Amino acid sequence: MSAQELYEDVEYTSEESIDESRLGIGVGIKMSTFGPGIEAIAAISPKFHLRLGGTFMHYTYHHDDKNIEVNGSADAHLSSVSLFANYHIARIFFVSGGILYNMNEIGLDGFFTKSMTIGSLEVEPERIGALDFKIKPGSSLTPYAGIGIGRSLSKNGVVSFAIEAGAAFHGNPKVELKATGMLEPTGSEEQRQQLEDNLAGFNIYPMLNFQLSFRLL
Amino acid sequence: MLLFGLIFISSCNKLENVADGVKLIIDYNLIETTVDVQFFDAATGELIGRNGDVSVNVKITGPDKDGVMDITGVQNEDNQYSSQRGIVGLALIPEAAYMPSESRPVVFNMVTELSGYLSTSQKFTVVSEGRNQYRINMVRLDNPPQGVAVNRESGVTSAINGRIESPATVSTSSGKATIEIPADIVMRDSGGNPLSGSINVDVIHFDNTNDEALAAFPGGLMPTVTRADGSVADGMFYSAGFVAIEITDASGRHAATFENGTVRMEAIVSPETYNPETNSPVAAGDEVPVWSYDENTGEWKEEGSTTMQLVNGQLVADFPLTHLSYYNFDWFYGDYCYQGAAFQFMADSPITGCFLMQGTMYRQDDNSYLMDVYFWICPDEPVYTSYAPSGIPVKIVWGEGSNSTIAVAPSSQPTLINDLCASSPIQVDLVYSPGNTTTITIDVEAYCASEPNVIIRPSFSAWYCAINSWNWMPVTMENGYAEIMGVEVGETYMVGVYYDNQWHETEVVVTTEEYTYVGIELPTEVCDEVFGY
Numbered sequence: 001m002s003a004q005e006l007y008e009d010v011e012y013t014s015e016e017s018i019d020e021s022r023l024g025i026g027v028g029i030k031m032s033t034f035g036p037g038i039e040a041i042a043a044i045s046p047k048f049h050l051r052l053g054g055t056f057m058h059y060t061y062h063h064d065d066k067n068i069e070v071n072g073s074a075d076a077h078l079s080s081v082s083l084f085a086n087y088h089i090a091r092i093f094f095v096s097g098g099i100l101y102n103m104n105e106i107g108l109d110g111f112f113t114k115s116m117t118i119g120s121l122e123v124e125p126e127r128i129g130a131l132d133f134k135i136k137p138g139s140s141l142t143p144y145a146g147i148g149i150g151r152s153l154s155k156n157g158v159v160s161f162a163i164e165a166g167a168a169f170h171g172n173p174k175v176e177l178k179a180t181g182m183l184e185p186t187g188s189e190e191q192r193q194q195l196e197d198n199l200a201g202f203n204i205y206p207m208l209n210f211q212l213s214f215r216l217l
Numbered sequence: 218m219l220l221f222g223l224i225f226i227s228s229c230n231k232l233e234n235v236a237d238g239v240k241l242i243i244d245y246n247l248i249e250t251t252v253d254v255q256f257f258d259a260a261t262g263e264l265i266g267r268n269g270d271v272s273v274n275v276k277i278t279g280p281d282k283d284g285v286m287d288i289t290g291v292q293n294e295d296n297q298y299s300s301q302r303g304i305v306g307l308a309l310i311p312e313a314a315y316m317p318s319e320s321r322p323v324v325f326n327m328v329t330e331l332s333g334y335l336s337t338s339q340k341f342t343v344v345s346e347g348r349n350q351y352r353i354n355m356v357r358l359d360n361p362p363q364g365v366a367v368n369r370e371s372g373v374t375s376a377i378n379g380r381i382e383s384p385a386t387v388s389t390s391s392g393k394a395t396i397e398i399p400a401d402i403v404m405r406d407s408g409g410n411p412l413s414g415s416i417n418v419d420v421i422h423f424d425n426t427n428d429e430a431l432a433a434f435p436g437g438l439m440p441t442v443t444r445a446d447g448s449v450a451d452g453m454f455y456s457a458g459f460v461a462i463e464i465t466d467a468s469g470r471h472a473a474t475f476e477n478g479t480v481r482m483e484a485i486v487s488p489e490t491y492n493p494e495t496n497s498p499v500a501a502g503d504e505v506p507v508w509s510y511d512e513n514t515g516e517w518k519e520e521g522s523t524t525m526q527l528v529n530g531q532l533v534a535d536f537p538l539t540h541l542s543y544y545n546f547d548w549f550y551g552d553y554c555y556q557g558a559a560f561q562f563m564a565d566s567p568i569t570g571c572f573l574m575q576g577t578m579y580r581q582d583d584n585s586y587l588m589d590v591y592f593w594i595c596p597d598e599p600v601y602t603s604y605a606p607s608g609i610p611v612k613i614v615w616g617e618g619s620n621s622t623i624a625v626a627p628s629s630q631p632t633l634i635n636d637l638c639a640s641s642p643i644q645v646d647l648v649y650s651p652g653n654t655t656t657i658t659i660d661v662e663a664y665c666a667s668e669p670n671v672i673i674r675p676s677f678s679a680w681y682c683a684i685n686s687w688n689w690m691p692v693t694m695e696n697g698y699a700e701i702m703g704v705e706v707g708e709t710y711m712v713g714v715y716y717d718n719q720w721h722e723t724e725v726v727v728t729t730e731e732y733t734y735v736g737i738e739l740p741t742e743v744c745d746e747v748f749g750y
Contacts, residue, residue, distance in 0.1 A: 119290025119747045121247055121310065185242035185674050185696060194238045 026153045026160075028213035030055070033206060034104070034168075035078040041153045041213055049086040049152050051098070055079055065113075072110035079103040084144065086152050094148050100168050102142040104205070107134040129181020133195075138171025138203065145169075146207055154215050164209040172200045242662075244696045246676035247290055249346045250309040250317060253678050253691060254327065254339075256300055259354040259362040259433035264303030267687045269720070271331060272299040273355070277307075278513045279326035279340065284315030288677040289716045289747050301720035302713065304689060306678050309343065317343040319556045322604075324441075326515030333358060335421060335461060337435035340515035342451070342604045344555040348678070350573060350591035350691060354433040356421065364427025366391040371417045376466060379403040379411025379476075387418045393485045394422035394460045396538075402478035404541075406470040414467035423459035426487045431586040432577075434459055435543055436515055438587055439604060442508065442549055445519040452551035453587070453606045455493045455580075457505050457534065458484045461543045472541045479537035482544055486525060486532040491583030493548050501527040507536045510543035517545060550606065554638035557602040562594050564623070564647040570656060570702040571595040573691055574618045574625075574645075581610035581633070593691070605637035615645075620690070622703040624648050656702040657730050659712065661694065663737040665744035673739070674698075677714065684709040684724065717743050 028039040028051075035057025042050045056079040063071050084098030111130035115122045146166015154160035175195045179187030256265045256273045266272055277285045277296035286292040288308045298305055309315045309323055317323040328338040335356040343349055354362075361367045366389035374385040381402050388395040396418070404412045423430040431438065438454045460482055464472035490499040499505070503525045508517040523534045523546070534546050562574065572594055578587040590613060592600050613632045615625040625632075626646035634643055663673045674697030680689040681701055692699050694714075704710060704727050713722030717740075725732060744750060 117749065118247065120286050120292035121290045123247065127247075182244050182246065183241070185244050185672075186240070188242065191239055191242070195235070198235045198237055198239070 024153060024215050025217050026213050026215040028053070028152060028211050030209055030211040032209035032211075033078075034080045034082075034100075034102075037080075039082075039152075039211065039213070043153045046155055047088040049094075051082070051084040051086065051096075051152055053084070054081045069112055069114050069116075070110050071113050072108065075105075075107040075109075077103070077105040077107070082144070086148070088151075092149055092151070094151075094162075096144070096146045096148055096164060096166060098144050100142040100144050102137045102140055102168060102170050102205070104170075105134055105136050107132070109133065123182070127181055129179060129183040131183055131186060132176075132178040134176040135199065136174045136176070137168075137205070138174055142168045142170045142205070144207065146209075148209075150211075152211060152213050154213065158215050160213045160215070162209075162211045162213070164207070164211065166207040166209075168205040168207055169203060170205050172196065172203050175199065240670050240672045242672040242674060244676060245673050246696060247311055248288060248308040248677060249311045250323075250343060250349065251288060251347075251678050252285070252307045252309070252341060252343065252349045252351065254300075254305045254307070254351045254353060255689070256303045256305075256329065256331075257352060257354050258360075259356050259365070259429060260360050264687055264689070265331065265334075265355060266300060266303050269302060272301060273303070273305070273329050273331045273334075274299050275305055276328045276330075277325055278328055278338075279324055279515060281315060281323045281325045284310045284312075284323055285325055286310055287717060289743065291717060291746050293718070299718050301715055301718070302680075302689065302722075304680065304715050304720075306715040308677070317345055319344050322555055326513070327353070328512055328515075329353060329355065331355065335435070336512060337433075338512040338515045339437060340441060342555070344603045345601065348593040348691070348693065350575075350593060352589045352591070356433050358419070358421070361421070362429040362433055364424035364430025365433060366393060366422045366424075367419070368421075369417070369419045372415045373418050374398060374416045375414060376404060376412045376416055378413060379405055381416070385416070385418070387420050389420050389422045391422065393424065393458075394420055395483045396420055396460075396462055397481040397483070398464075399478050399480070402480065403476040404464065404472040405474050405476070407473040409474075410470060412464070412466035412470050412472055417465045419461070419463040421461040422484065423461075424487065425456035425458045426489045426585070428577075428586040430459075431456065432589065435461065435512070436510055436517065439553070439606070440517050441515070442517045442519060444549075445506075445521065449516075450549070450551045451604070452549055452553050453609070454545070454547040454549060455491060455583070456585075457486050457490045457499060457546035457548070459543065459545045460484055462538075462541055464541060474540045475538065479539055480541070481535060482538050483533060483535040484546060486534050486546065488532055490532075491585070493550060493582065496582075499525060499532060501525050501532060505534060505546045505548060507534075508545040508547055508549075509540070510545065512543070517547075519549075520544075550609070552607040552609075554605055554607050555603060557605040557607070557638040558634070558636070558640065559642040560592060560600045560602065561642050561644045562592070562600065562647055563644055564649045565626070566649045567596075568623065568647075568649050568702075569596060570700050571693060572618055572620045572623055572702065574615065574623075576613040576615040576632075578611050578613050579631075580606075581612055587611060593693075602637050607638035608636050610635050611637060620703040622649060622651050622654050624650070651703065654703045654705050655727070655730060656700060657704055657725075657727060657732060659694070659699045659701070659725075660731070660733040660735070661697045661699070661737065662735040663739050665739050665748060665750060666741070667744060667750050668748070675714075677716070679712060679714045681710050681712045684711055689713070717746065 034055040037055030039053030062073045081101040086094045088094045109132040112125040148164035150162030151160040177192040323343045492499045629646045
């Protein structure tokens with residue numbers, strides 16, 4: 001199916017053309033700010049869809065340059081299981097709500113690659129230690145609300161497309177902070193709490209979702 | 218969408234503040250072995266420079282001198298340091314080459330000088346990591362301790378281009394030591410320069426039967442020696458007396474070598490002196506080795522021996538000197554162990570903190586002073602004797618510890634020990650009486666002005682004392698945290714640290730159990746020397 005046909009499938013969907021008796025189920029693939037994933041969709045009615053999905057993405061970036069003193073890595077572990085309901089409020093617009101089991105985790109770590117000179121001492125990187133910083137959602141069960149355009153399940157055709165934006169309210173993020181070696185006090189409970197306090201405003205995780213769905217029945 | 222746009226923008230603004238108040242906190246815990254030395258006036262028993270008026274100059278020499286540094290990690294130029302409040306706090310470089318062990322002790326020598334005091338030195342043999350506490354007693358020449366006789370004479374003779382013009386004899390006031398300088402002998406300093414002009418002579422005699430004199434004995438009584446056959450040995454002296462001689466000219470040059478003759482040294486030996494070779498008091502005809510001291514290495518060299526003579530009813534030992542040094546009549550006993558028996562300090566009730574116990578060790582054979590001993594005792598950590606004579610019965614008379622609430626029980630005072638190097642542990646019973654005292658904790662964080670977001674939590678030795686007592690007691694600070702037990706509520710104490718040749722102290726009135734000192738700005742020169750910023 002071409003992009004034009006996909007567009008037409010979305011475009012012809014209208015209040016007037018909805019067949020109230022047409023129920024159905026389908027599957028979808030999606031790419032969202034929670035990572036790529038799949039979804040099972042059930043059309044309870046043409047206006048009301050239930051979506052059960054899951055996402056998973058793991059990305060690690062290693063900064064490995066022996067020419068600089070500090071190296072490290074960034075680690076994004078994005079995954080979720082979601083149960084959403086869509087309600088079409090207008091021709092191609094819908095609102096969405098539901099709950100996510102949010103398993104996101106963002107991690108950063110850093111370590112010295114070179115010895116440090118302290119006074120007359122050469123302190124080896126192992127002795128200096130490393131820092132490990134992780135952020136997790138405040139609550140694993142995360143309510144979600146959003147709005148979208150398109151359809152998560154085509155009314156009459158096979159293929160449909162939807163774009164959706166929303167927010168997952170994951171609560172104040174939880175911080176894990178660990179440090180080893182001489183840096184160990186940096187990982188103190190006071191420091192961890194300070195980071196949590198600083199991140200307390202980040203209680204919303206933005207959702208942007210592009211979804212391609214296929215009606216099976 | 219506008220809503221989500223606002224959320225994103227808001228998030229970006231907040232991200233800038235994520236690290237607000239978060240610091241990079243460094244546990245400055247690099248040091249594994251500390252060497253704290255206190256300098257006492259041998260006569261008064263007071264810390265030298267306790268008021269901050271004078272400093273003892275210290276130079277580290279010996280085979281492992283390059284392994285010694287300041288507790289901040291800075292090694293001073295020429296390995297020279299100076300005491301503050303009578304204290305020098307040093308440490309061993311935490312590298313494999315200077316990791317002390319029984320099989321590889323770290324050995325260095327501390328040469329100490331202070332105007333008006335007899336220069337001395339002390340050899341240190343460190344066999345294990347941890348806290349090491351030492352004491353050096355220095356003899357003030359115008360106020361020597363009991364058993365030390367000093368005679369300082371100016372203009373006893375004169376020299377032209379090193380050649381002594383007329384003979385001279387100088388004795389101590391007690392008459393126990395005499396030197397005879399012949400005419401025509403040529404004297405040069407250590408650089409080979411001849412002495413000239415008016416000649417001044419200091420003669421100092423240490424009575425080997427007097428504990429105060431033995432405690433001030435330069436180099437101590439557990440030395441490293443070079444035997445007459447060239448072999449090097451560690452062990453213990455049975456002393457028959459010690460004579461320090463200094464000859465200077467008008468320009469302050471110190472005589473070191475003699476040509477065209479010898480200087481005769483004569484010492485009267487106490488008949489109470491114990492001869493370990495005969496297991497009886499010394500007698501005429503007994504032979505005793507003669508040793509000269511190299512204060513740069515802290516080692517004694519066997520120069521030969523002399524035979525005790527009975528002169529006018531007194532035992533006399535004499536020896537012709539070919540160079541000038543400190544001289545010692547001693548029998549040497551060379552059996553020792555680097556790490557000996559374990560000490561078990563058993564209190565009648567649990568003690569939670571660390572504390573110092575100090576004692577004086579005497580030989581049981583002749584009841585003579587051997588050395589001062591210090592034990593830094595922490596719960597559940599074994600304490601061992603180090604560098605101890607083997608197979609020699611000794612006793613330890615315990616003094617005041619670092620804590621007035623802890624005393625040695627009468628059953629262990631003194632503690633008699635048959636062999637310090639035996640495998641069986643030595644038990645010392647303690648009585649713990651906390652009374653009206655409490656334990657306070659001190660929390661310290663410092664920073665450099667140029668890097669305010671890098672916080673340093675120091676780990677090193679600190680000291681405390683009741684105000685105006687000057688009796689500084691050690692306490693260990695780890696990761697910026699120190700615990701002081703046995704202080705009295707309502708009393709005022711001083712807490713001080715020594716680093717970078719400087720002393721820093723603060724006054725604490727004990728009203729609560731926790732004291733926090735954060736935001737201490739380190740001196741710029743320390744930041745520059747230690748951290749490079």
